[in-house]
Amino acid sequence: MAVEAKVDPMHQFAIEPLFGSSNWAIAGHNVAFTNSALWMALATVVLVVFVLGGLKREVVPGRWQMAVESFTGFIDSMLATNVGPNGKKYVPYIFSLFMFILFANFLGLMPLGLFGIHPFTFTSHFTATGVLSIMSFAIVLVVGFAKHKLHFFSLFVPHGTPVAMVPPIFFVELISFLVRPFSLGLRLFVAMMAGHVLLEVLSSFVISGGNAGPILFAVAGVPSFVLMVGICALEILVAGIQAYVFALLTCVYLNDAENLH
Amino acid sequence: MPQISQLADTYFSQVFWMLVFFGLTFFIVGRGMVPKVMATMADRNQRIAADLAAAEAGRAAAEAEQEAWFETEAQQRARAHELVSAAKHQAAQATYTSLADASARIDAQVSAAETRINDARKAALGEFEVIAADVTQDIAQRVAGLSVSADDARGAVKGAFAHG
Numbered sequence: 260m261a262v263e264a265k266v267d268p269m270h271q272f273a274i275e276p277l278f279g280s281s282n283w284a285i286a287g288h289n290v291a292f293t294n295s296a297l298w299m300a301l302a303t304v305v306l307v308v309f310v311l312g313g314l315k316r317e318v319v320p321g322r323w324q325m326a327v328e329s330f331t332g333f334i335d336s337m338l339a340t341n342v343g344p345n346g347k348k349y350v351p352y353i354f355s356l357f358m359f360i361l362f363a364n365f366l367g368l369m370p371l372g373l374f375g376i377h378p379f380t381f382t383s384h385f386t387a388t389g390v391l392s393i394m395s396f397a398i399v400l401v402v403g404f405a406k407h408k409l410h411f412f413s414l415f416v417p418h419g420t421p422v423a424m425v426p427p428i429f430f431v432e433l434i435s436f437l438v439r440p441f442s443l444g445l446r447l448f449v450a451m452m453a454g455h456v457l458l459e460v461l462s463s464f465v466i467s468g469g470n471a472g473p474i475l476f477a478v479a480g481v482p483s484f485v486l487m488v489g490i491c492a493l494e495i496l497v498a499g500i501q502a503y504v505f506a507l508l509t510c511v512y513l514n515d516a517e518n519l520h
Numbered sequence: 521m522p523q524i525s526q527l528a529d530t531y532f533s534q535v536f537w538m539l540v541f542f543g544l545t546f547f548i549v550g551r552g553m554v555p556k557v558m559a560t561m562a563d564r565n566q567r568i569a570a571d572l573a574a575a576e577a578g579r580a581a582a583e584a585e586q587e588a589w590f591e592t593e594a595q596q597r598a599r600a601h602e603l604v605s606a607a608k609h610q611a612a613q614a615t616y617t618s619l620a621d622a623s624a625r626i627d628a629q630v631s632a633a634e635t636r637i638n639d640a641r642k643a644a645l646g647e648f649e650v651i652a653a654d655v656t657q658d659i660a661q662r663v664a665g666l667s668v669s670a671d672d673a674r675g676a677v678k679g680a681f682a683h684g
Contacts, residue, residue, distance in 0.1 A: 273522040274530045288532035296537035303541045310553045316560045331557045351550030359545050384523050386534035
């Protein structure tokens, strides 16, 4: 074998500047238009096209309009059940959040490698998911303090706490509250990265098994490939679930800010 | 792990483009399109509710109409029944009257006929008397050679007729 096949499962997460933009900078900070940024742009464009297709405003909706309306209805009912009537005003934000993450996850799973394009899942970067989670957390803080002023701190003291227990409970609740943006962003990042690493590792088994001869290919390569197919299906499920979890937890946190206890 | 090894070089670009594209998504899709989609849904639901209400009102109206019609029908039936029984009564009375007329007429005719029959019988009996008296006169002439007057013969015959 002339070239030793080497599959680096982490290489898919590498960020590379595109179109010679590596020197773009704002206020001394590098803002290169990377492959990550390209897929953010693609997610935005695909999402805009998708929702635009549902904007025909017909009384009897077609399939596309029905699909878009079922998504908005889904977000609307999620906010209605988790936040109540006050949650209506967050529909644009939660919808954007859910759909943006969903489309990013799905686009990253597309088998575009067959056409020589390498999909990049920017939700597998905590720098990207962190922006979304900090944004959600910031909205919770702003809404909470704007609506309840310093009463918002009563969120950390559940009803019926004995007076002696108030300081430790407050401390514990405060910690759990402050951990929220990290858990929110890291959950999505870890779930997406783990799935993609797993797929890459299994595909490396298929490739090196194939290179090592027919016996090893039959023993290791084929089962790995079958497993990959199953895990691809699982990853599609995870892509939806993680977007849902992110949106749902944001709703739950918004409920704390809107209604306290 | 590029997420960490490239962190220092890429974090600002990542955050920047994330804000740019999520911001675009939020303002174009979330703020621009989603309210329109939701308004369409709300309009539709409202329209469906209005249509359902109209249908319900129509049904109630139809039921009221039917109820009124049933009532009218019952009234008309009752009136028809009255008319029929009145007509029956009238017809029965007319029949009775004409029957009485007819029987009176027939009775009159019958009694007139009886009178005529009696008269005829009496007349016939008178003839018989005359003939019998003539025969008696004749017989007395031939057998006994007696000449009996017509009045005597008559008287003799009359007695026989009266007893006979």
